[in-house]
Amino acid sequence: MAYLLQHVVNALQWGSFYALIALGYSMVYSVLMLFNFAHGDIFMVGAYIGLFVATGLLALGSAGAVALPNWAVLVLTLILAMALTSVVGMLVERVGYRPLRRAPRASAALTGLMIGITFETLNLALLGAKRRSFPALIETTSYQVAGVSITNTKIMIVVISLLLMLALDQFVRRTKWGMAMRAMAVDIFVVPLMGVPINTMAALTFALGSGLAAVAGVFFGQAYPVLEPYMGMLVGWKAFVAAILGGRGSVLGAALAGFLLGFIEIFVAVVFPSTLRDLIAYSVILLILTFRPYGFFGEPYSARLRL
Amino acid sequence: MLTVENLRVSYDRIAALHGISFHVEEGEIVCIIGANGAGKSTTLRAISRLVPAEPGSKITFRGENLLRYPPEKVVSQLGISHVPEGRRLFDNLTVMENLRLAAFARKDHQQIERDLERVFSIFPRLKERITQKAGTLSGGEQQMLAVGRAFMSGRRMMLLDEPSMGLAPLLMMGVFEALGELNKEGTTILLVEQNARMALKFAQRGYVLENGRLVLAGTSQELLDNPDVKKAYLGG
Ligand SMILES: Nc1ncnc2c1ncn2[C@@H]1O[C@H](COP(=O)(O)OP(=O)(O)OP(=O)(O)O)[C@@H](O)[C@H]1O
Ligand SMILES: [Mg+2]
Numbered sequence: 001m002a003y004l005l006q007h008v009v010n011a012l013q014w015g016s017f018y019a020l021i022a023l024g025y026s027m028v029y030s031v032l033m034l035f036n037f038a039h040g041d042i043f044m045v046g047a048y049i050g051l052f053v054a055t056g057l058l059a060l061g062s063a064g065a066v067a068l069p070n071w072a073v074l075v076l077t078l079i080l081a082m083a084l085t086s087v088v089g090m091l092v093e094r095v096g097y098r099p100l101r102r103a104p105r106a107s108a109a110l111t112g113l114m115i116g117i118t119f120e121t122l123n124l125a126l127l128g129a130k131r132r133s134f135p136a137l138i139e140t141t142s143y144q145v146a147g148v149s150i151t152n153t154k155i156m157i158v159v160i161s162l163l164l165m166l167a168l169d170q171f172v173r174r175t176k177w178g179m180a181m182r183a184m185a186v187d188i189f190v191v192p193l194m195g196v197p198i199n200t201m202a203a204l205t206f207a208l209g210s211g212l213a214a215v216a217g218v219f220f221g222q223a224y225p226v227l228e229p230y231m232g233m234l235v236g237w238k239a240f241v242a243a244i245l246g247g248r249g250s251v252l253g254a255a256l257a258g259f260l261l262g263f264i265e266i267f268v269a270v271v272f273p274s275t276l277r278d279l280i281a282y283s284v285i286l287l288i289l290t291f292r293p294y295g296f297f298g299e300p301y302s303a304r305l306r307l
Numbered sequence: 308m309l310t311v312e313n314l315r316v317s318y319d320r321i322a323a324l325h326g327i328s329f330h331v332e333e334g335e336i337v338c339i340i341g342a343n344g345a346g347k348s349t350t351l352r353a354i355s356r357l358v359p360a361e362p363g364s365k366i367t368f369r370g371e372n373l374l375r376y377p378p379e380k381v382v383s384q385l386g387i388s389h390v391p392e393g394r395r396l397f398d399n400l401t402v403m404e405n406l407r408l409a410a411f412a413r414k415d416h417q418q419i420e421r422d423l424e425r426v427f428s429i430f431p432r433l434k435e436r437i438t439q440k441a442g443t444l445s446g447g448e449q450q451m452l453a454v455g456r457a458f459m460s461g462r463r464m465m466l467l468d469e470p471s472m473g474l475a476p477l478l479m480m481g482v483f484e485a486l487g488e489l490n491k492e493g494t495t496i497l498l499v500e501q502n503a504r505m506a507l508k509f510a511q512r513g514y515v516l517e518n519g520r521l522v523l524a525g526t527s528q529e530l531l532d533n534p535d536v537k538k539a540y541l542g543g
Binding site: 176179180182183185186187189190192193194195196197198249299301304307 | 352355356357358377378379380382383388389391395397398399400404407408409410411412413442456460461
């Protein structure tokens, strides 16, 4: 029993990464009818930005300039990584996707893949092929609860991730920007007639998604402290699957599907050899999708595709 | 108030408007009638900047070059709202959200609340349905919401693309009555209709659009009496 509970805790943490990343895929897909295939690499960029901010702040501390306590370094790292990665996301939208808004969707998909490869290659070129370790920003304490070991890092990762998802959900439901995003999901062509600047909305959508990916990146650095240029590929594709599974336009769906993916992967590995993990995990997903082709909470309203 | 000169618009290099010119004065109700594919919707879209006008086209609104404005600013700064063809409500948003979204760029919060009340006093049916998703409204209610939405977004001028489409005669009268009221309160109206009889009864002046060219202009009475118009658009 304790053995299984231990996996639940791990699955929650692992699911947080998928969920945070899936939200970025899901929002962009919903608002702009676009799969941003560079999103996994934006997660990687976010992790590296977090790494540089954190090491920079720690170096400042040891140089005697401003010695911040580690929790403050973590908070600042999260905030700065979110902000800077949002800028990266907005640049990707501006340079990569905006010129293709009316182009066939396949061109946009190719562009996304290209942007992703560019990020990976740039990383290799600028930083070399070595792995880098992310400094631990909180001293790990383990709590033993009913035979299960839970670390404070895991609690923090899961709780902050959930809070951010909740905040995003409220933003989309209650603010006028969220309303505009939901409107763009069904009819981007007439949204300007409401006085809504759609370029600003597109930038905002990318900024939000990239910010969440950066949080996932920093947390990933805390949980598995090794970063490498291709770290975003597999995680990115899986988060994409979670976004589809969640249903177009659903924050709740993408979050739930992210966690579900974490659970399926971890528990499949409990029962089967880990080499078969992905094969079995994604067969399960495929099976779910055959019964729910629009995902968990896909809106039944279809998008209008022309003026 | 609105002057259109030599307006040309193409879709994928196929011309839809071949250089049309017309004007609408402040407080007027003007209609453009024409058959399917004549270019009526395209004309309104060009004014709203949803489709680009070709070089050489000129549109001025209250003395300003309208073509300098992006679509969202045509609404929020010039005050020109547009009820698009087929209503195009946001089906996944509630009635209230549709109305509030239309006030996206407005900062006059108290006036927004008063305007909402005004919309509900013109269309009481909408008030009973504020939490209902727009996609589940009846056709008539949807048209009311489309007009209400335009009312919330900009009110100097309203562009209406076939507001009578799909409505039973009684509902249609209701919608036009409401539009007439808005006009009396100062909203200039440019109306585009296939239902020529209805449009000409409602408007003071009209234009006839054929294959992307304006072929006739006149007061509504002149057009109603014109034998060509009678034959082509009024059923004999
Ligand atoms: N989005 C579009 N892409 C390509 N061509 C278009 C598009 N919209 C309209 N057209 C073409 O432009 C011409 C004018 O169309 P428009 O919709 O303005 O006509 P309309 O007078 O509004 O017709 P209706 O009464 O049927 O609504 C038509 O030949 C039409 O096929
Ligand atoms: Mg039309």
